[in-house]
Amino acid sequence: MYKIIFFDGDGTLWYPKSTKWSKKPFWVYDASDKPKDYLKHLILTPQMMQTLHSLKKRGIILAALSTHPHRRLEADFHMGHKIRHLKLDTIFDHVYTARPYPWGKGKVMQSILKRLKIPKSQALLVGDSYVFDYLSARRVGIECILIQTSYLNIPNGRKVRRKIRNIKMLLNFV
Secondary structure (H helix, E strand, C coil): CCCEEEECCECCCEEEHHHCCCCCCCHHHHHCCCCCHHHHHEEECCCHHHHHHHHHHCCCEEEEEEECCCCHHHHHHHHHHHHHHCCCCCCCCEEEEECCCCCHHHHHHHHHHHHHCCCHHHEEEEECCHHHHHHHHHHCCCEEEEECCCCCCCCCCCCCCCEECCHHHHHHCC
């Protein structure tokens, strides 16, 4: 049983509505003219709100964790804007950002679990990137489920234990 589930932001919790999940979500930030302009392009992943409410009812701690290229305070500011814009601020118990390195999320999750006194075996990361989500979690001994998108790139010969086609399928694993 999982006590805490971490959710990646871009491509997992939300994505640019014009892409319909067909390409990596990062382009939306470069294409925006103003710092806050990117918000109007983001929408929640289908069935995300219902899935989050179901997990919350089960007593699972929910944490948003997104890789971000900016320094910590600026990254936290942008992440907070996205969370509030998409009306997720009352659902998530914790919101965090990680540095844009393949091991970034893993280190943040380790720190959070230590502070909350939750064993790694009771934590899960849900993401859309083999490198930044799956490898980062697995390197520190945390389970990861990847959402199968058209842009998910798993190197030849590598295996991922758990993949889901839509976020509602997550409920089958918790």
